[in-house]
Amino acid sequence: MSEENLYTAVRGFVLDALAELAPDLAPELLARVEVTPTKDVAHGDMASNAAMIAAKTAGKNPRELAAGLVERLSARPEIAKAEAAGPGFVNLTLAPSYLLAQLPVILRAAEAYGQRQARGLKLNVEYVSANPTGPLHVGHCRGAVVGDALANLLAKAGFEVTKEFYINDAGAQVAALARSVYVRYLEALGLDPQAYIDTVPGGMQYGGAYLVPLGEELAKLHGDEFAETPEANWIDRFRDFAVGRMLDLIKEDLAALGVRQHVFSSERALVEAGGVARGLQTLRDQGLIYRGVLEPPKGKTPEDWEPREQELFRATQFGDDVDRPIAKSDGSYTYFANDIAYHADKVMRGRDGLINVWGADHGGYVKRMQAAVKALSGAKLDVVLCQIVRVMKNGEPVRMSKRAGTFVELRDLIDEVGPDAVRFSMLMRKSDAQMEFDLAAAVAQTRENPVFYVQYAHARARSVLRAAPPPDANVNLVALGAPEEMALIRRLITWPRLVEQAAEAREPHRVAFYLHDLASDFHALWNAGRENAQLRFILEDKPVETAARIALVAATAIVLRSGLAVLGVTPVEEMR
RNA sequence: GGACCCGUAGCUCAGCUGGAUAGAGCGUUGCCCUCCGAAGGCAAAGGUCGCGCGUUCGAAUCGCGCCGGGUCCGCCA
Structure with missing residues (x-):
């Protein structure tokens, strides 16, 4: 090669x-x-x-x-x-000949142009990992798109990549889900659930209508078998049923966005297989777990604060600010302990590096998780934080709460503006920059979305290629030399470098900006042909020039497709 | 009180891990379709890169201190 x-x-x-x-x-x-x-x-x-x-x-x-x-x-x-x-x-x-010699390279490589040779390194990219308690809302889509594009980008850069989703199906959230489904079950039986709701500490936590069909289905399946029975008789069954359904829902939403992850890892399965104790054993063996008492956080002492002895992980030895609890005062494991076990599991599955795409609200957990991974193995954990997307509607922020059922579902957004526009607009910003997403604007301004600018360049290129003889990698290219042509070639040959650098920085948004620039160069060349007929791609009486320019147009279409594939955006053939 | 992220054109944002005269889109103003697709192009206007020190050949970029916005801070996940 x-x-x-x-x-x-x-x-x-x-x-x-x-x-x-x-x-x-x-x-x-x-x-x-x-x-x-x-x-x-x-x-x-x-x-x-x-x-x-x-x-x-x-x-x-x-x-x-x-x-x-x-x-x-x-x-x-x-x-x-x-x-x-x-x-x-x-x-x-x-030398022009040296620069131009890259065009045949692009044509022969086709969409694989920019693909680095395999490095023999495996990376795991975990993203979305939303609680399986409801459909995805627009707040989830940034992480979904960024994670997916980043995984594609790393694969392009020569890494062997696993796309993974971590299912938080072991904690209090999914128990609350089961209870909310139980309410819908009672309703489906024609019973008044209020008396039951009053007995639940947190009340009806997931009040969205999306659980109604589940209640009906359970009522059909089981009749009133569980209507008056204690929680212990039904909670496991209801929870598993509901989690399964919610996961199906989430997978459908992801599919609508074009996201298909390879591995779905269940926290519950890990816990039930004894994975937590096993994962922590590595740390115990190194003497990194001890019993101790934490200082209260300064300046914000909770009112019910009292010193408690807990099992702690020596995170401070690995760059964290304080040691972190792995067990609650009653001896049961914290979420962090489960997460340590999960990351130990990921590392054991042979990963040379882990990448987590998290919402900014998890920023406080980055150091401790990195500390834990460092303690567990030689692998490095990178965390890409996605700032919360503030969803605005008519200048007013939209509050999103899954529990209250007031969120804007991701599916509605995708149905409205299409997956390509959603993906591209999420990638037109650095992931750790705050972002306002105006629903009204997203729906109304679809034509102004930069994704169409890029897709239009591809559609234009394809339209030329349909009208021309097929591109030939062995063609004589000396006819190329106009400033607009050379600018476009310079941009094309930068693609492999951009892949490498964006991958190293874990910044898929750079691909989106690159494609925008590339499209801009192509549009500029196109319009140069409108100004000066001699610069048109297809010149009936000049087969040599035509062949050279067709090669350039074909190379442009290839790189656009190559880049759009990384972003998961469709390279449309026409946009009429 | 502390940790992390952000502050660049009127607005939304890039700025290639420290490089040359700081860029794009939207908006504003003026041009370009007898010609391969005008969802496009060209041009103009618009900046104390939040503020102040420091590091060096060189800082929007790195360090420290302020100011402003965001996320978070044991027995939730």
Whole structure:
């Protein structure tokens, strides 16, 4: 396989030249040498900071070193022009033939362009993991989209990726779900549930109408068998039934968004298999669990605070601020203990790295979870936090509460604006930036959504290709050279580099911005053809030019598809 | 009181892990369809990058301190 990432290749040239001028530079120093796209075409195609990085230890000033690099790099056939600039940049203009030679590479690779070779490393990306107590609401969709796109991105970057959903089916929430379903069951039997509701400590916690059919179904199935019986007789049965149904609901919602996870891990199954004690044993063996008393949180002492001895995990040894309880005062495990066990399980399944996509309301748990994973294994846990999406309707924030049944269901949103627009707009922002989502605007402004801008570029490209002879990877490309054409090519060859960098930063939004820029370059070229007929893609009397331009258009469509696939957005053929 | 995230154009947001003159979309103003798809393009206007020190060849980016917004802080998950 030829080197697809041209920046990596050129960086190799720079390092070769640097080694002649300043041998024996430390590897840490060389690692900081970059070859980057230039912001301004006047600076050429690529620029390197090599001279500025190496100057000090090489005992030369940056400009002097840059001049030496320029001399050596200019001699290479791949480089048309090299010059020193500014404080010591080396600006490189690539030989057109070298740049153009990437077009056949793209055409042959097709949608696999930008796909890095397998690294032999397995990553686990866990996302959504909503409580199985109801359908997904719009607050969930950011994490769902970001997690899914990130997983795709990492796969593109050469990692073996497992997409995972953690089912919180073991705690008080799902017990409350079972009780709420029980209420619907009583109603379905024609009984007044009020007397029962009064006996439940938290009352009717999940009052949404979506549980009504479950109650009816249970009434049909069991008649009044459980109507007057103690909770112990029915709660397991009702809970399992309800959790199963809610999970089906969630999976349907995810499917509507185009999200399909590989693994659904049940907390309950883990607990019942004794996984918690097993997971904690690793920590006990290392003496990282002890009995102790925590200080009250400063400035916000709960009124009923009293010192209690608890089992604690020495999270402070791994960078956390305080040690964290793994058992409640009554001896039962905390959620954190279950989470430790779950992460131990994920690591044992052979993952080289774990990534959790969490809502910002879990920000306070990042350090302790990272500490636990560090203590459990050599694997690293990265947490991508998604800030809460504030849903606005007519300028008013919409309160979302699953318990009150007042949330806006994700499904409604998808049905209204379509999965592509939902996904793309969630990815047009950095995930840790706060975000307002105006429902009215999302519905009304579908045409203004940037996703259509990108899809339109693809549809335009495909429309040209339908009217032209098929693209040929062996075509003569010398006819290409207009500024708009070269700008587009420069953008295309940046795709492999972008995949790598976005994956490393765990930032799928960069893909969305890249595609927007690429679409912009393509639209600009298109309109150049409207201004100047000689720049049109298809010229009846000029088969050589036409063939070269068709190759460029085909390459553009390929990269657009390649990127949209990462985002999970449909590359439409036409948008009429 | 503490932890984490955010503060960039009127609005919504990027800014490639420290680089050259800080960008895009929307909105405003003015242009471009006898021509492959105008859901497009070109141009103009719009900035003390929250404030102040510091680190160095160089800071929107890194460190510290303030100011403002958000999320969270044992026996919920």
